[in-house]
Amino acid sequence: MPGGAPLNLRSFLWRGENVFPDSEIVSRTHQGIHRYTIADYAERVRKLASALEQAGIERGDRVGTFAWNNHWHQEAYYGVACMGAQVHMINLLLPDEHIQHIVADAEDEILIVDPVMLEKLEGAYDEEAFASVEQYIVMGDTVPETSLGPVVDYESFIADGDPDYSFPQLPEDQPAGMCYTSGTTGKPKGVEYTQKMYWTQVMSLMTSQAGIKTDDVELTYVPMFHVSGWCRPFTTIAAGAKTVLPGPNPSAEDLAMLIDEEDVTVSAAVPTVFMDLLEYARETDVDFSSVRYFTSGGSATPRSLMEDYKQEFDVDLISGYGMTETSPVTHAYEPKPGMTDLPEEELFDLRSHSAGLPIAGLEFKVVNTDGEEVPWDGESLGELWMRGPWVTQEYYNAPDATEQAVTDDGWFKTGDIVRVSPEGYVDVVDRMDDLVKSGGEWIASVEVENAVMGHDDVVEAAVVPVPHERWDERPAAFVVTRDAVSDEAALRQEIKDLVAESYPSWWVPDAIRLVDGIPKGATGKFSKQTLRDEYVDESVIETVAENAPAT
Missing domain, CATH: 3.30.300.30 (ANL, C-terminal domain)
Incomplete structure (x- = not known):
């Protein structure tokens, strides 16, 4: 019969390991700077997957992570997802009661914890909420004193794992990941991501004009606990790019140091991160010469911030858009043919009033309060509705929220008010609330x-x-x-x-x-x-x- 293999993450890991085995992964950790290659990484990913299977983790089980951006966390992304379980990235900055709700709702069976966050997790611990957790794994080769248990260090846990472990050929509708909304208007809601959702998101990020390329050095600054790290931990391996992971609670100084020392070309974060970096760069000698562009998302990026980066440091700060429910990226700024020669003022107007164009694979429409589509005239306002292979169709354990957010024909209602230019650029005006x-x-x-x-x-x-x-x-x-x-x-x-x-x-x-x-x-x-x-x-x-x- 016609057709090919299911869309799943295993193929990306295979590409990284076999085509770009010498590409480097640099990780800032509580123990210092750690370096190894994608070939080394892939072997450890298989050992982790094997060890999880030996520990009783089965297809569909959830393995939670409570960590900053480091190589152990990056290993969990592929190791958990490719063996058929779900990697559940817990936002470690949430209040304790939200963490309790998330762990209980997801029924995590194992929690992989950054040692610098042990105290935070201990403070959030609740016997009833954490009843499903059978094992705690602390990143590193030692276990600090902790009230959590049973507990083992990560290196000991994977020591007997099989470096030649064979990943199963998973169906593309197999859940691979899970994140929760930040819960600003009630308890956080869970969103599951399938192999297909991740696969299509990664492909769209690699093929967009502002995507991650093979010769890039990607600084994965957006927290890996925040909406799958905007899928960049998956994408860097698929692209074979050099990956730089900034470690625990990175500051503007940490970011500047890594950009300078590792020749970073691309990175992504929320606007406040780039505000802090700009203030630091103005006071010190930061070398931005390697940077191809920065992507700012999560909230609106001020025009003044874009102008300052370009005028003071010749760095392009571009905008993007997405949300937890969309895996997350749906729009990215890029000029259409013929626009690159526009005067700089007009380009800044476009950048600062646009979340970008929809990336390939996505459909959207803008609907007014009467349920009618509004025209793409750059003026008419309405709520943004989206549909695509990486856009969720339901919230986990929340049927009422699903009914309110997803239409019968698969449109997800974002709650964002936008206007669209005749050229298709989406300007996110505000959250409806x-x-x-x-x-x-x-x-x-x-x-x-x-x-x-x-x-x-x-x-x-x-x-x-x-x-x-x-x-x-x-x-x-x-x-x-x-x-x-x-x-x-x-x-x-x-x-x-x-x-x-x-x-x-x-x-x-x-x-x-x-x-x-x-x-x-x-x-x-x-x-x-x-x-x-x-x-x-x-x-x-x-x-x-x-x-x-x-x-």
Whole structure:
């Protein structure tokens, strides 16, 4: 009969090992810098898979990871998934009660733990929630003192594994991975990824113009516990690229050091990471000469940040888009033919107002509140719906959430409000829950934030809705400045004038508060819910009431 082998990750591991055996994997760990080749890596992956099988892990069982980005974690990605189990990457920055819910809901049978995160896991431990866990494996060759048990070090665990272990030919609908949403509006929800979902996502990342190529040096900076590390740990092996893993709690200094010493060409992270790196680079001598591009995703990337990287360091900072439910990448910025010769100002306009084009294999549409598709005119707003081989069709153990998010014909409703240009570039205006609904009209908090961050003295800014008697809601901005401010009133007026240059007067924030830092969630993005709960006090509400437009 016609057709080929099932789509699964085993083929990517085979390619990396046999075609690019000498490509290097560099890992910063709690024990120092570790280096080995893809050939070495593949042998250890097979030993891990064999050892897991010897420990009783069967097809469909879940092996949890609680770790930063290192070579042990990278081995678990392929080792667990290719033997037929699911690698469940637990976000180690979540609050204890969410970790308890996640472990209990997923019913993890083994937890592979970074030793630097043992204390955090011990604090989250709950006998009932962790009842399914039969074994703890600590990354490294020793076991620190711990209350968890039974426990073994990773090197001892794989010591008797078979280096010639033969991976099964798995069906493409076999679950291979699992992540949970960050739980900003309730308990985290689980999303399972099949072999096919990962395979198609990796292929799309390798073939896109901004993808990972064989001659790249990829710094996997986005946490591997965050949506499968945006699938980059799978993709680097498939591409045969050199992989650099930044280890525990990496700082801007760590990132700069690895870029310089390892000649990094590509990396990806949330915008706040690149903000911190920019501030560090301005104060030190960072060598960006090897960099081909950086990808910023997870939240909107300010135009000013893109301009600063290009103008000060000749680095292209481009945008991407995706979510936990889409494995995760669905859009990436790239200029269409004929656009590369556009003036720099027009290119920055395009970059800063676009999450990019849909990557190959994905369909999307934009739907208004009446359920009708809106035109691609660069103005009409609606909710982004997506469908494709790596877009989920259900939440794990959450039928009600599935019913709300997935249509009968397979469209996933993202909850993001967007507009689309005639050329197909998607501009993510805001999360539906973060829009400011003023007088029956929408104000896009993300666009106002980007305008505020265009001020030379502003490092970070977040805009949230504040209740108002007449207009229902009005915008308030919380701002972090680079240095101490001598005249706060003057700065507030400058910020208001800056917003008014690009947007209607009724979009201008009625309250602007200077704060020491914007609270961030478990993925490094601004936590709008925390801002609303902890920063919007009576004084902010009174300021908004005093300054809101009369008409």
